[in-house]
Amino acid sequence: MRAPRPIRWAVSLVAGLALLLMASRAHAYPWMIRHGYTGCTPCHTDPSGGAGALTEYGRAQSDLLLRTRYGATSEEADRTAGFLWGLLPLPEEVRVGGDFREAYFSNAVEGAPLQTKSIMMRADLYGDFKIGRFRAAGSLGYVPQGDLTASLTGSPSDNLISREHWVGVELDDEGGWLLRAGRITLPFGIRMIEHNLWARTATRTDIDATQQYGASLFFSRDKLRGELMAIAGNFQVHPDDFRDRGLAMYVEYAPATNLAVGVSGLGTRATRDLVYAVTDYRYATGPFVRYSPVQPLVLMAEADWVYQSLTWNGHRSGYAAFAQGDLEPLQGLHFMLTGEAMNGGTSGEPASLDAWASAVWFCLPHVDLRLDGIYSSVGVPAILGSPASHTAVTTWLAQFHVFL
Amino acid sequence: MKRLKRLSVAAVALGTLGPSAVGHAAFSGPSDAKVIFEASGPAGLKIDGRTPDLAVTEDGGNVVITVPLANLSTGIELRDRHMKEKYLEVPKFPSAVLIVARAALKLPPTGRVEGDVQGAVKLHGQSHPVSVHFDATAEGAGVAAHGKFRINMNDFGIVVPSYLGVTVKPDVDVSASFHVAGN
Numbered sequence: 001m002r003a004p005r006p007i008r009w010a011v012s013l014v015a016g017l018a019l020l021l022m023a024s025r026a027h028a029y030p031w032m033i034r035h036g037y038t039g040c041t042p043c044h045t046d047p048s049g050g051a052g053a054l055t056e057y058g059r060a061q062s063d064l065l066l067r068t069r070y071g072a073t074s075e076e077a078d079r080t081a082g083f084l085w086g087l088l089p090l091p092e093e094v095r096v097g098g099d100f101r102e103a104y105f106s107n108a109v110e111g112a113p114l115q116t117k118s119i120m121m122r123a124d125l126y127g128d129f130k131i132g133r134f135r136a137a138g139s140l141g142y143v144p145q146g147d148l149t150a151s152l153t154g155s156p157s158d159n160l161i162s163r164e165h166w167v168g169v170e171l172d173d174e175g176g177w178l179l180r181a182g183r184i185t186l187p188f189g190i191r192m193i194e195h196n197l198w199a200r201t202a203t204r205t206d207i208d209a210t211q212q213y214g215a216s217l218f219f220s221r222d223k224l225r226g227e228l229m230a231i232a233g234n235f236q237v238h239p240d241d242f243r244d245r246g247l248a249m250y251v252e253y254a255p256a257t258n259l260a261v262g263v264s265g266l267g268t269r270a271t272r273d274l275v276y277a278v279t280d281y282r283y284a285t286g287p288f289v290r291y292s293p294v295q296p297l298v299l300m301a302e303a304d305w306v307y308q309s310l311t312w313n314g315h316r317s318g319y320a321a322f323a324q325g326d327l328e329p330l331q332g333l334h335f336m337l338t339g340e341a342m343n344g345g346t347s348g349e350p351a352s353l354d355a356w357a358s359a360v361w362f363c364l365p366h367v368d369l370r371l372d373g374i375y376s377s378v379g380v381p382a383i384l385g386s387p388a389s390h391t392a393v394t395t396w397l398a399q400f401h402v403f404l
Numbered sequence: 405m406k407r408l409k410r411l412s413v414a415a416v417a418l419g420t421l422g423p424s425a426v427g428h429a430a431f432s433g434p435s436d437a438k439v440i441f442e443a444s445g446p447a448g449l450k451i452d453g454r455t456p457d458l459a460v461t462e463d464g465g466n467v468v469i470t471v472p473l474a475n476l477s478t479g480i481e482l483r484d485r486h487m488k489e490k491y492l493e494v495p496k497f498p499s500a501v502l503i504v505a506r507a508a509l510k511l512p513p514t515g516r517v518e519g520d521v522q523g524a525v526k527l528h529g530q531s532h533p534v535s536v537h538f539d540a541t542a543e544g545a546g547v548a549a550h551g552k553f554r555i556n557m558n559d560f561g562i563v564v565p566s567y568l569g570v571t572v573k574p575d576v577d578v579s580a581s582f583h584v585a586g587n
Contacts, residue, residue, distance in 0.1 A: 092569055
């Protein structure tokens, strides 16, 4: 006996989201603004953050500010902050690292069987090398499933992947300008570790596997930073018809060390869209903000308008938005509440809403534990006589993460 | 709603010495004091240091604004320790001092004044002239003042901070605001 069509629609949607959940996560902690870090460059080799290796300074901050410290907090960073817990000292110009993230996943879709499994979310090595002003960065990883758009081996499962690889040149002495080309995370919105937020999936701008090839220019001067990227397509996807071409950018202004506001924009064209397989013009734009009224609390929000023009399939004008509060009552221990709203723009599609309750504990050097509970009310458009409806989805995700 | 009271160190001092209530070198307060320094690093890195400690006195025709540095905080404990012990050497040089000639301070009995005044900053055991931009507003029997100036760490013999490849720029913007009630 088959489930009703709306249920199957919702299950398909949730299965897609589940695949996204299964995919990897990297470092991306925009709530570090609570320590006055409005930008990413001091700690991340990727100037827009969220991807790639940490700098030596960033490794020190991960020990001093990120994890729970069990002794005097004014002590120097522990030597274990270094690569491989400090066992392999490296020159300043060689920044390498690795991530391993394992998760237990439970997903209950209203009217469908409970789905549970253990997932290897990430097993990546990455590096960034600097010679004078010249830079080269890349990553190599293994995924048992998912992340096909980053695949090097092109199998349905068990792939070698590379999320990013680029070469670049710093245009000034302090790294405030970086011109680079290669496979790069799209500059758009807040680079959240929660890469499956609807604002990231609807705009296809996560830090997981939606990177594109192209050339970008990053700048950071005084209180302003931003990045503009010319997108040439994802050359790990074949044939060429499926490759997006266009532009993506963000600009962020930080009037104070505890406040940053920005705006993003994206416009692409693909002869055949990866999802809809027809010519697709996609546009997205919206504001975002990060604010830390007091050091233990960070508030973040982003709202994006998303528009698609699909040949022979009409136009879709929708949105995706989220707001998140991150409370750190004890250094290294975070409690987060996140609310989301999304409408993909399908005719008659009701809004989807969800709420996250999350806890993360950066308990040891290079180690953190995370638990997410997500309740979603997924809007299902009217399909073949079935009225528009909502389907409830409850997801639990427990994660163990270690980085080298 | 109570009006926000602001004054710059210099402005404050200046405001305090204006012909209105401030003319007799007696200051009660200051209150609502806030001193901020803003340093910057590579690629947009900003570091704010703050302290609420500030004292205003008059000495030999000068207004002297003293900022004890012991409670100066950037929000990161280790950075504070480095700042105080390694760079500012607070145990040896516990305060920063701004000195402005009282005669240079002009403030009307009512309303707001804004301007620039020359002064001297004593920091890290060394003294260096500065130009202070200030504004001061008469508020009842007192003055709310705000002022700002820029110093260069090299002028005061302060080692430019550098930590794991991140080096702070030597120019530092200093601002202060406070309210002083005149007698």
